[in-house]
Amino acid sequence: MNEPLAAVVLCAGKGTRMKSSTAKVLHPVLGQPLAAWPVGRALALGCNPVVAVVGHQGDQVRAALEARFPGQALRFATQGEQRGTADAVRAALGALDGVSGPVLVLYGDTPLLRGATLEELVDTYRRNDAPLALVSTKVHDPAGYGRVLRVGERLTGIVEEKDCTADQRSIREINAGVYVIDAGFLRERLTALRPANAQGEYYLTDLVALAAQKGDVGSVSAEFEDTAGVNDRADLAACGRVLQGRINLEHMRAGVTIQDPASVTIEPSVTIGVDTTIEPNVSLRGKTRIGSGVTLGQGSVLVSTEVGDGTTVLPYSVAADSVIGPRCLVGPFARMRPGTELAEAVELGNFAETKKSRLGPGTKAHHHCYLGDTVIGAKVNVGAGTITCNYDGFAKHQTEIGDGAFIGSDSQLVAPVKVGEGSYVGAGTTLTEDVPPDTLVFSRAPRIVKEGWPSRRRAKAPRGR
Numbered sequence: 001m002n003e004p005l006a007a008v009v010l011c012a013g014k015g016t017r018m019k020s021s022t023a024k025v026l027h028p029v030l031g032q033p034l035a036a037w038p039v040g041r042a043l044a045l046g047c048n049p050v051v052a053v054v055g056h057q058g059d060q061v062r063a064a065l066e067a068r069f070p071g072q073a074l075r076f077a078t079q080g081e082q083r084g085t086a087d088a089v090r091a092a093l094g095a096l097d098g099v100s101g102p103v104l105v106l107y108g109d110t111p112l113l114r115g116a117t118l119e120e121l122v123d124t125y126r127r128n129d130a131p132l133a134l135v136s137t138k139v140h141d142p143a144g145y146g147r148v149l150r151v152g153e154r155l156t157g158i159v160e161e162k163d164c165t166a167d168q169r170s171i172r173e174i175n176a177g178v179y180v181i182d183a184g185f186l187r188e189r190l191t192a193l194r195p196a197n198a199q200g201e202y203y204l205t206d207l208v209a210l211a212a213q214k215g216d217v218g219s220v221s222a223e224f225e226d227t228a229g230v231n232d233r234a235d236l237a238a239c240g241r242v243l244q245g246r247i248n249l250e251h252m253r254a255g256v257t258i259q260d261p262a263s264v265t266i267e268p269s270v271t272i273g274v275d276t277t278i279e280p281n282v283s284l285r286g287k288t289r290i291g292s293g294v295t296l297g298q299g300s301v302l303v304s305t306e307v308g309d310g311t312t313v314l315p316y317s318v319a320a321d322s323v324i325g326p327r328c329l330v331g332p333f334a335r336m337r338p339g340t341e342l343a344e345a346v347e348l349g350n351f352a353e354t355k356k357s358r359l360g361p362g363t364k365a366h367h368h369c370y371l372g373d374t375v376i377g378a379k380v381n382v383g384a385g386t387i388t389c390n391y392d393g394f395a396k397h398q399t400e401i402g403d404g405a406f407i408g409s410d411s412q413l414v415a416p417v418k419v420g421e422g423s424y425v426g427a428g429t430t431l432t433e434d435v436p437p438d439t440l441v442f443s444r445a446p447r448i449v450k451e452g453w454p455s456r457r458r459a460k461a462p463r464g465r
Contacts, residue, residue: 002101002126003100003101003102004046004048004099004101005045005046005047005048005101005102005103005104005122005180006047006048006049006050006051006096006099006101006102006103006104006183007042007045007047007049007050007051007103007104007105007106008050008051008053008089008092008096008103008104008105008106009035009038009039009042009050009051009052009053009106009107009108010053010085010088010089010105010106010107010108011025011035011052011053011054011055011061011065011108012053012054012055012056012058012078012079012082012088012091013025013055013056013082013108013109014055014056014082015056015109015230015231017231017232018231018232018233018236019232019233020233022057023056023057023060023061024108024109024230025061025108025109026057026060026061026064027230027233027236029111029236029239029240029243030240030243030244030247030265030267030268031267031268031269031285031286032068032267032268033061033064033065033068034108034109034111034230034236035052035061035064035065035108035109036064036065036068036069037110037111037112037113037243038106038107038108038110038111038113039052039065039068039069039074039108040068040069041106041113041115041118042104042106042118043069043072043073043074044115045104045115045118045119045122047073047104048073049073049074049075049095049096049099050072050073050074050075051075051076051077051092051095051096052065052074052075052076052077052108053076053077053078053079053088053089053091053092054076054077054078054079055078055079055080055081055082055088056082058076058078062076075095076095077091077092077093077094077095078091079091083201083202084201084202084203084204085177085201085202085203085204085205086190086193086201086202086203086204086206086207087201087202088204089105089186089190089204090190090191090202093186093187093190096183096186099183100183100184101182101183102122102125102126102180102181102182102183103180103181103182103183103186104118104121104122104178104179104180105177105178105179105180105181105204106178107177107178107229109229109230109231110177110178110227110228110229110230111230111239111243112225112226112227112228112239112242112243113178113222113226113227114222114226117135117178117220117222117226118178120220121133121134121135121178121180121220122180124180124218124219124220125180125218127218128215128216128217128218129214129215129216130211130212130214130215130216130217130218131181131182131184131185131211131214131215132179132180132181132182132185132207132208132211132217133179133180133217133218133219133220134155134158134175134176134178134179134180134208134217134218134219134220135176135177135178135179135219135220135221135222135227136148136173136174136175136176136219136220136221136222137173137174137176137221137222137223137224137226137227138172138173138174138221138224139172139174139224140172142169142171142172142173142174143161143169144161145161145174145175146158146159146160146161146174146175146177146205147159147161147164147168147169147171147173147174147175148171148173148174148175148219149168149171150173154212154216155208155212155216155217155218155219156209156212156217157205157208157209157212158175158205158206158208158209159205160203160205175205176222176227177204177227177229178227179204179207181207181211185207185211185214186207189207189210190207193206193207225242243268244264244265244266245261245262247266247267247268248261248264248266249261251266251272254272254274255273255274255275256272256273256274256275256276256277256278257275257276257277257278258278259277259278259279259280260279260280260281263280263281264278264280264281264282264283264284265282265283265284265285266284267284267285267286267288269286269287269288270284270285270286270287270288270289270290271288271289271290272284272290272294273290273291273292273293273294273309274292274293275292275293276290276291276292276293276294276295276296277294277295277296278296279295279296279297279298279299279300279315280298280299281298281299282296282297282298282299282300282301282302283300283301283302284296284302285301285302285303285304286303286304286305287304288302288303288304288305288306288307289305289306289307290302290307291307291308291309291310291311291326292309292310293309293310294307294308294309294310294311294312294313295311295312295313296313297312297313297314297315297316297317297331297332298315298316299315299316300313300314300315300316300317300318300331301317301318301319302318302319302320303319303320303321304320304321305319305320305321305322305323305324305336306322306323306324307324308324308325308326308327308328308344309326309327310326310327311324311325311326311327311328311329311330312328312329312330313330313331314329314330314331314332314334314350315331315332315333316331316332316333317330317331317332317333317334317335317336318334318335318336319334319335319336319340320336320337320338321337321338321339322336322337322338322339322340322341322342322354323340323341323342324336324340324342324346325341325342325343325344325345325346325361326344326345327344327345328342328344328345328346328347328348329346329347329348329349330342330346330347330348331348331349331350332350333350333351334348334349334350334351334352334353335352335353335354336348336353336354337353337354337355337356338355338356339355339356339357340354340355340356340357340358341357341358341359342359343358343359343360343361343362343363343378344361344362345361345362346359346360346361346362346363346364347363347364347365347366348365348366349364349365349366349367350366350367350368351367351368352365352366352367352368352369352370352371353369353370353371353372354370354371354372354374355371355372355373356372356373356374357371357372357373357374357375357376358374358375358376359371359374359376359380360376360377360378360379360380360403361378361379362378362379363376363377363378363379363380363381363382364380364381364382365382365386366382366384367383367384367385368384368385369382369383369384369385369386369387370386370387370388371386371388371399372388372390372391372396373388373390373396373397373398373399373415374388374390374398374399374400374401375398375399375400375401376400376401377401377402377403377404377405377421378403378404379403379404380401380402380403380404380405380406380407381405381406381407382401382407383406383407383408383409383410383411383427384409384410385409385410385411386407386408386409386410386411386412386413387411387412387413388413388415389412389413389414389415390415396415397415397416398415398416399413399415399416399417399418399419400417400418400419401413401418401419402418402419402420402421402422402423402437403421403422404421404422405419405420405421405422405423405424405425406423406424406425407419407425408424408425408426408427408428408429408442409427409428410427410428411425411426411427411428411429411430411431412429412430412431413425413431414430414431414432417431417432417433417434417435418434418435419431419434419435420434420435420436420437420438420439421437421438422437422438423435423436423437423438423439423440423441424439424440424441425441425442426440426441426442426443426444427442428442428443428444429441429442429443429444430443431443
């Protein structure tokens with residue numbers, strides 16, 4: 001029976017080439033910290049525990065990962081001084097108490113590793129008799145990377161770039177820095193390592209030669225793109241493009257039409273139903289859930305928003321923490337702020353804004369309105385320019401509008417106020433009191449007509465102005 005798998009993810013470095021006051025592993029890629037990608041891969045592989053070794057801004061890194069993976073098998077260790085990869089793994093040994101099987105070693109700045117590669121690595125480790133297996137890749141220009149040393153096909157060690165001989169520099173197979181290592185071997189050998197290298201650091205690569213003395217070290221070949229790490233912001237952007245391409249391809253193969261995949265952002269936590277069409281420059285973030293047969297218009301941005309089947313979101317509409325029901329028509333240029341709930345077949349038109357409001361089935365609010373802290377019934381018509389005045393300078397208040405009511409254009413409903421079922425509010429009304437059901441209410445200043453007044457006013461005006 002195979003022993004359980006644990007993991008160590010190295011997240012302690014500062015990342016000076018990022019030129020940032022924020023630790024490198026905290027920089028976001030598609031809505032989650034850089035370090036969350038390898039940690040998530042390890043958890044998805046079933047590793048228990050997953051130990052994140054933190055150092056620079058360790059409290060912030062820990063908080064970010066705990067928020068991303070609440071209640072999961074995540075532990076932390078601290079590397080007080082960054083003295084190499086072996087020293088970082090040695091810092092994790094205390095958090096690996098009780099672990100006797102294989103340990104997967106990953107880096108917090110390598111978000112592109114595929115789960116299939118890690119599964120193959122674990123299988124390779126289990127099939128071989130050495131206490132270590134690794135991932136390697138072949139490149140045209142190996143400058144800057146540790147070289148994989150072999151005698152024939154047998155892997156014998158790793159040599160770092162700065163310690164290479166002239167002949168070793170020509171080797172094109174490089175070390176990806178991803179390992180599976182026996183826990184007992186780790187504990188035994190890490191304490192014996194010495195910094196006998198140009199950098200004066202403790203190299204995890206030194207374990208490879210020691211493992212080769214005990215058996216055949218297994219290796220898995222991966223594409224260079226998959227093993228690439230992030231050193232600066234250009235690398236960060238490049239990794240984001242690769243990850244986005246993978247996510248978008250997965251959705252398209254699952255039945256989603258994405259008209260211009262290169263311009264569309266879809267974060268990994270988003271779900272999308274079949275036969276949905278996504279136009280260019282759409283951004284779907286957070287825990288957004290899109291139903292089937294939905295159309296998302298160009299430039300729309302949805303954050304942690306649910307969209308029901310058959311709904312159309314017209315271009316440049318924005319929603320956050322909202323629920324849009326089935327068969328709705330939204331936009332263009334609509335804004336749904338947190339707490340918005342649109343029931344079935346609601347129409348929310350151009351430059352309409354909602355906040356913490358519920359609109360009942362079949363209700364329409366087509367033009368230039370603001371509905372805040374509002375509960376609206378079914379089949380209500382909200383005229384252009386309507387405003388619910390929900391804030392009195394100290395507190396927010398609610399407006400309630402009953403089923404079938406009609407709110408005339410350019411009305412102001414000063415909350416708290418209720419409009420009864422089937423009632424009419426005439427255009428231009430400022431409503432400050434409740435309206436009973438089946439009632440017409442309107443307020444308008446009397447019309448005043450003064451013929452010739454403009455001419456008389458101009459005649460009295462001082463000359464030269």
